[in-house]
Amino acid sequence: MTAAPDLSVPAVSARAQEVVGAHHSRLRRKRLILAALVLLTLVVVVADIAIGGESLRIGDTVRAIFVPWDAPVVDTEIVWHIRMPMTVTGILVGAALSLAGAEMQTILNNPLAEPYTLGVSAAASFGAALSLVIGVSAIPVLGLIGTAGTAWVFAMLTSAVIIGFSVLRGPHTETMVLLGIAMVFLFTALLSLMQYVASEAQLQQVVFWTLGSLSRASWPQVGMLAAVLVVAVPLVLRASWKLTAMRLGDDRARALGVRVERLRIVVLAGISLVAATAVSIAGSIGFVGLVGPHVARMLVGEDHRYFVTASLFSGAFLLCASSLVAKMIVPGVLIPVGIITSIVGVPVFLGLILSRRRKLWT
């Protein structure tokens, strides 16, 4: 049994009013930062759509996006049929990975946690390799869902194993992380086996898949990820007080009335679905799920009412910016975005850490 707050309002002293005012001014600052982040993401999104093999001027791009009936057919064709699918995939995959990382860090109380900590990426890569090398057409269900579907099934399978263990043995953070590491080793070994038996052409396909790319997503897949996010984000936001309390430690969260074990398992199941769907569409894109939440934390702190939204947009921003860089490094060559996220992102992130006096996690 835990205490519930009384709803009577105490007489508010002038000093208490000042305290509320100071809190509100901090909230206003957070909202401004969030607005700036959203704006910055929009700028990067437009730039990502404008730049490519046939670059468009920003003004033309904006016109083709917002008033396509007024824009030249060539521009609308490029914007809506060539660039937009990749950019929308980038926005959604970035947001999904960052959200999954934010909640993984929260429920595991671990700044190093990310969507791939529990083996989701390794399992998805193995699933994709299995589909590409062995061929799964003969296997019922897997044969129908193709490479992305097989990757998704294996990503969910590894999550199911960890969730199953957590339900049976209790969702202890150390056990969950160790199990995740075991899953990463297992599926990395199985992926190596697939690569070993693959033909040269198959090997090339497997390597390309594991590098992570925004170019292979289909609209139905993107729609599926959007649907998963539409369900997951409100659920996470609804639990935002409880998730904020998780950062006060298990004991204190429990004392305040949070059913810590239950919340940990439910959130794990939800973010596994989000991460598995994102990875099965875009392959293993590292760094975004780890760093997106840290950038969000630096910007707005850990009140989940703001942290969740900031994580979504910082992830979308990071991936779209990486996609932009991937197109600009070697003109005419589209480098897989998974390579760029790490090569460009790591120095930027290190710079952010070194420029701050405050610790990253605490």
Added chain:
Amino acid sequence: MDLTLHVERLGFRYGRTPVLHEVTLPEVRATEVTAVIGPNGSGKSTLLRCVAGFHRARGQVRLTGSDVGRRPDGGGILYLPQDPPPPSSITVFEAVLVARRIGGAGGRRQDHEAHVAATLTKLGLDEFATRRLSDLSGGQRQMVGLAQAMTRRPDVLLLDEPTSNLDLRNQLQVLRLVRDLARDQPAAVLAVVHDLSLAARIADRIVVLHDGVVHSSGPPAEVLTAEMLGAVYQVEGTVQETRDGVLTIAVTDSL
């Protein structure tokens, strides 16, 4: 009839290691503070966690009285852990607001914020309201923990060494606040306290726990004796009462 906490024949073991044996406490009534004392490993914190429902223990924990379940604010038992909230980028205001909002508390946002601000002001934490927990000392975070408990206005407050990280002035302030909270709320307070002199100051009743069993219980003057110090703590000491009725414990064992 006022609200009363009954703890009867409580038994608990960690794996095969028994920790509590048939622990029955004197009734803990609203407006009263009961201190649990005892040497390290005597089962004090485990006792609190069992009463809070964190551990599945044998025995009974009951709340009785006409007030139970009738308070519009719900009441209930609130356990305050020994460790202060850890450093994080959550602000003091947010940390206390979280404590208030969890559990689906209704009411207007402004009212919750006003309540939090009033609590912080009462505890002298108002100047830290927008500071991050990571910018505070352990003692200040301990006070934030207490603010979290106060803003919930529980029927029963279980405190696990509420003054362990505090300096002398803040120890006294916290004890005073706990006493006020018990009286004004009213709430029944069960607190684990290491410092026997502080226990004597804060408590209406003291329970001495030794090796998982209740050694003695009663008003401080009856329980805090040289014999108890020898039998439970294995130290030689004296208990003196000052002219204004304050009990002080002096250990006479040489180092």
